[in-house]
Amino acid sequence: MTQRTSPLPRNCPNCDGFASAAVTTGGRDQSGHLHTITADCPACHGTGARTTRRNREGARV
Numbered sequence: 001m002t003q004r005t006s007p008l009p010r011n012c013p014n015c016d017g018f019a020s021a022a023v024t025t026g027g028r029d030q031s032g033h034l035h036t037i038t039a040d041c042p043a044c045h046g047t048g049a050r051t052t053r054r055n056r057e058g059a060r061v
């Protein structure tokens with residue numbers, strides 16, 4: 001039983017693939033649109049995916 005039956009997980013373990021989120025700051029502009037800022041996951045820097053090598057590097061920190 002040396003073959004893998006499922007592919008390795010590629011999603012970032014911190015954000016589970018949802019790497020970016022728009023966060024409202026509470027205000028609206030003159031046309032009524034919400035003011036938003038984009039927050040990227042600090043672990044994968046907004047990519048949503050991490051390799052196993054990067055996981056090992058992150059585990060040592």
Ligand SMILES: [Zn+2]
Binds near residue numbers: 019045
């Ligand atoms: Zn992430």
